[in-house]
Amino acid sequence: MSGSNGQHERQLERVTIRFAGDSGDGMQLTGTQFTRNAAIFGNDISTFPDFPAEIRAPAGSLPGVSGFQLSFSSTEIHTPGDAPDVLVAMNPAALKANLGELPPGGALVVNEDAFTTQNLTKVGYASNPLTDGSLKQWNVFPVPISTLNSRALEGIGLTNKQVDLTKNFFALGLMFWLYERSMDGTLKWIEEKFSKRPEIAEGNRRALKAGYNFGETTELFHERYIVPPAKLAPGTYRNITGNEATALGFVAASQLAKRTLFYGSYPITPASDILHQLASYKNFGVRTFQAEDEIAAIGAAIGAAYGGAMGMTGTSGPGIALKSEAIGLAIMVELPLVVIDVQRAGPSTGMPTKTEQADLLQVMFGRNSDSPLAIVAPATPGECFQYAIEAWRLALKYMTPVAFLSDAFLATGAEPWPIPRIEDLPSIEVSNRTEAKGFYPYARDERTLARPWAVPGTPGLEHRIGGLEKADILGNVSYDPDNHDRMQRLRQAKIAGIASDIPPLDVHGPAEGDLLILGWGSSYGAIRSAVERLQGEGHSVAHAHLRHLNPFPANTGEVVRSFRKVLIPELNLGQLLMLVRSRYLVDAVGYNKVRGKPFRIAEIEDEARRLLGGRASKASKATPEAVAVGAGGASEGGG
């Protein structure tokens, strides 16, 4: 086939693009626009926004580099891609920070105007890589983006700075042309976004079109690429991030339970978007409260729960640390509560915008005494919706706090989401005790061991609860040794009993065999892809992914004992590993990475092969950077 300018057209199954620039260059927006386009076009998509914590780190510096990687495909995909096929680098810093992850032969589109002596020196380039021959192993496309863009915007009355801010849309337009994408969606977005600032809208429109037209007229590119729509399961889809799905899931839970949702939260990366989104759902009766601190946020949520509402709080790891005592209170008074932890790299402030799965033991054990709660962990952005509802089902049914473990990768990553039908959503039954006769605050439901939820305003049920140990059944303060022993065991048994109320651990692959890869949370995609490759080669490998982490599904022991080897990849130093080994006495091994980045498929694949006694895969050899993970580590200055 031939393109409009004589370029060849080539059909590809999957393409991974990484946009990289200064954190003020609008790379997140550029990536998001391309993602929307691909999603609506019908591709399967997966994204990985990777940005520093600084809102505007010094321009042109390595710590200021912001990246957005997206993979779009004509087949089903589970990850944003191990390595980009195309790197769009808006300046030398972006090039330097990301080049290490671009495989040889990969396409490199650079804004050559930004390669000034000053910008080169700033990041330690002694000579210009565009001209010194050091980029020979890549397919370099130098484009004077700034110059061409300024020319396109001449005469519309924007300042130089305003013009400069639109150059990301030039790059986007060029990518749209390269992958034969329609600009309509983005043009419509520009019109709506800047409806009150027509000159800015015009600037962005021109920039986008100029980029597109540059592709059309230049002879720089010899090929254009088509990635056909994927064969997704029938249904209506939207593009969704984990945080969006989380917020929607909690509104849905509130509607299903017919209860007021109260969300107390203190701003913290990467959880704040949940607060922002829930704050806009006032016509759903959602009450949000931006508290003075993390403790007040959960305190208010507990107060709301005490009054009969669905009290919820959300934060990241450092906030969980602050909320620990209050979580213990909720355990003691046995009120329903959901605590969202959008995990990030730690300890302490750590790397706020970078992902990690290292709060599992914190939410599991990070309180004084034995203080069990239920834990759920969605595996994909879309699943955040489903597990938000599940968290509330458990909290309300068992009168217990439930931790909802998301992470930065899930929170900001996007995928196409089949919108569920309302009638397919699970029902959430909830009732309050109103009968005064025979009421005891700590009398338990025989099956669930839940105590009654008697809320203020109910005549005849006036009673007192608190953090002091409670006498079984009566609920009065008690220091009786037998009573404390009994209550500790009851609290434990209540949570353990949830195991009979959740689905068994599903095994993808053979029910027994050489190797089980057991995961949890956002590493789902990389594990599943690696397992599918290995299974395709005939290996006896299976994947099981835990969504309930406390209690574990009832068959977990049976599953892990059915394989000769068990591999547990985690973005921590072995937390699920510790739980599984101690609980089931199996010699599981960990594969652990804490680089603030999600797993690559090849990393897990290689480790699996090693355990299977084989060599590294061909696939992983094709992307040698998978071994030298995060060669662009110098860019990760988030703090």
Add this chain to the structure above:
Amino acid sequence: MADTNGATTKSATTNGAKPAAPAGAPNELAAANELPVLTRKDFVSDQEVRWCPGCGDYSILAQTQKVMPDFGYPKENIVFISGIGCSGRLPYYMNTYGFHTIHGRAPAIATGLKATRPDLMVWVITGDGDALSIGGNHLIHTLRRNVDVRIVMFNNRIYGLTKGQASPTSELGKVTKSTPYGTVDYPVSPLAIALAAEATFIARSVDTHTEHMQQTLDRAGRHRGGAFVEVLQNCNIFNDGAHREFTDREVRDDRTLVLEHGKPMIFGKDRDRGIRLHGHEPEIVTIGQDGITEADLLVHDETDPLIAYMLAHIYWPQFPVPVGVIRSIDKPTHDQMLVEQLEQATAARGQGDLRKLLNAGETWTVTR
């Protein structure tokens, strides 16, 4: 759809009795709503009170139980929330709903309760350590938000439950178990903190001045918005005589200034002394001396922030200790504004439709 809190929640109009009944009209609202007339006894729980014999807390509990019927709330709509410390046990002794929470956090828990249940009358019981030290932040923010809760702080200037360490209100140099050489920490003025937080109601009373405490609690109970009441309380075990110098029967008339809105600031057994402003400095004057008459005295105005500032900062021994309502103003409350926002959003956008919400934005349909 999801705006009910439970089967037993009644609407704010029936249960959220506006505590606007004039003082001295006990049970007026209760009568209007045909609720049984309650007495002090109805508010006494079946739990044995376990404070030390002679503790000032007994009196505060008794006065609290005594004023409760005045507000016209059915007792199931009254909630007492406390933190940690001796004061924290009070909810166990009230036959209402009660929640003994964790150290310093009661105001935060009350805020969440009130945000979802504006129909309830919520009291927070706290102490000087609980409210001003570990929970200082929540106290400030609950007051600045004008959350409709009444915070009663027992101030005995010591940590009692932990057996006698210095508290944020302990006087400089105080020798305690944790400060054998005396504290090197200046004390904080609770009222000044409340004022800095722009509390809409600020008052002070004394555990042994039972009638005055009833009046003060009554005013606090009728206030709509965040009310802060400091009760000067004696800890006869770890800080006996904490406020004796100005609260003992023989000296209290001379050493406290009982405030009344619209009345000149007069004190003394013989009602012959008063507070006058000299420039912007308060001074003690004697009526009848140097031609001074009542007309020269400062007239208390509960709505005047400068008077409140002055009253929050004068103290024995330089001045008589002001007791009574220091400040009382009207401002929309947090829960009121929160509910109004929901109503406005619902009026503007219609009742939320989950199906529409899930299908919002750009969607596409796969039919194959």
